[in-house]
Amino acid sequence: ELAQRMSERAVDVVKFFMKQGQMMKPGDIIDADTAELVATEFGHTVKRVAESDIEEGLFNIADNPEDLVSRPPVVTIMGHVDHGKTSLLDAIRHANVQSGEAGGITQHIGAYQVEKDGQKITFIDTPGHAAFTAMRARGAQATDIAILVVAADDSVMPQTVESINHAKAAGVPMIVAINKVDKPAANAQKVRTELLQHEVFVETMGGETLDVEVSAKTGQGIDKLLEAILLQSEILDLKSNPDRTAEGVVIEAQLDKGRGPVATVLVQTGTLMPGDILVAGNEWGRVRALVDDHGVHVQEAPPAMPVEILGLQGTPHAGDRFAVVNNEARAREITEYRQRIAHDKAVARSAGQRGSLEQMMSQLQNSGLKEFPLVIKGDVQGSIEAVVAALDKLGTDEVRARIVHAGAGGITESDVSLAETSGAAMIGFNVRANPQARAAAAAAGVEIRYYNIIYNLVDDVKAAMSGLLSPER
Ligand code: GDP
Secondary structure (H helix, E strand, O other), X not given: OHHHHHOOOHHHHHHHHHHOOOOOOOOOXXXXXXXXXXXXXXXXXXXXXXXXXXXXXOOOOOOOHHHOEEOOOEEEEEEOOOOOHHHHHXXXXXXXXXOOOOOOOOOXXXXXXXXXXXXXXXXXXXXXXXXXXXXXXXXOOOOOEEEEEEXXXXXXXXHHHHHHHHHHHHOOOEEEEEEOOOOOOOXXXXXXXXXXXXXXXXXXXXXXXXXXXXXXXXXXXXXXXXXXXXXXXXXXXXXXXXXXXOEEEEEEEEEEOOOEEEEEEEEEEOEXXXXXXXXXXXXXXXXXXXXXOOOOEEOOEOOOOEEEEEEEOOOOOOOOEEEXXXXXXXXXXXXXXXXXXXHHHHHHHHXXXXXXXXXXXXXXXXXXXXXXXXXXXXXXXXXXXHHHHHHHHHOOOOOEEXXXXXXEOOEOHHXXXXXXHHOOEEEXXXXXXXXXXXXXXXXXXXXXXXXXXXXXXXXXXXXXXXXOOOOOO
């Protein structure tokens, strides 16, 4: 590749190395210093390109405040299993499909938009915090508002708490939807009280978090929930510039047998149009068609609109960010660079270069942070409480453990991605990780530590934390 870039013959480069006493063949990897030396020897002028230069200007082109206009909010529904996330998403969608509407039946493309009082709201169609966190792990913040669904007959459960912690970690405001109020066993007040223990103070109890009683089954309260979303969105004052090249995030992507790679993207700023050339994660393509959540081909997708795009060369990942670029050459340059970086990272990870407690510690030390973030899973609530209490005691004025999340049950993929996004250590107390979580941890370079004796766990964390203390003490 070096030879090619210098427009020299590969054999001449190999010969040069031979003269230096090094046996090299095309495809062997040399470091930047060596490459610079070789290029200089061949009489070329070297300009080192920093990693950031290649992607320069790709994202976050600054907008003038006067170009910003209001955009719809993007909402994710989270909560415990069986509390009615899917039912609620369906109820909202169906309440909104007017008969005779273009396309009629909605298509599942990963996100959909509804209208309330002439204002649009975008819902991410994959319920739960797993998808939410997977996106954050890729650096994308797609959600403006999280709906926390709690079944009124079951109240706060472990995944309710997980969802709260995920939303808090992401700094996304919540709206509590107390669901299943049609059931005789429903006790909405119990839900509100139990939420207090997790520092969610709902409005009806004098707090700031909006809460709405709903039934996904009867449709009761759905309208109110949509109103609450619009109210929250007004408070957030969400704005973006529709008159520029589009940027956003990939919600879903798959390889379709007939249509090739298909990705659902959420436009976050700018307007996406057919013919645009875009880069999404490690892939690129020219938009051949845009299809909305009714299966209708559209000519443009403004901010907060989810659309399927056809025409990509490969399949990006959910959570990848995308941006429109000027031309194909630039798209190729960026994606080739990214593919190379991804490859290098994978190599580095397989060599186990990241993720140990010690390494994390030194990273934290460099960042000057005096908190030690932890995600803890344990066998039973009692043992978790004991672990958390013991860790709390370790805290000093200078450094303390910050429990991003602690919950009962085995370590899942979503725990791993929460640990990854929060830069936290992942700890299992008397529990193991499931295979998906292990695979995710390996891919993300997150080390999972297992303990069955509290003393050992606390001791390790203590050792790691003492490394965070200022050296002069
Ligand atoms: P998810 O796991 O959170 O997505 O929950 P689902 O939407 O699959 O709902 C779980 C179960 O609760 C299903 O059997 C639903 O029919 C039922 N369900 C959901 N919402 C309501 C509701 O408002 N009232 C009643 N009675 N049942 C509901």
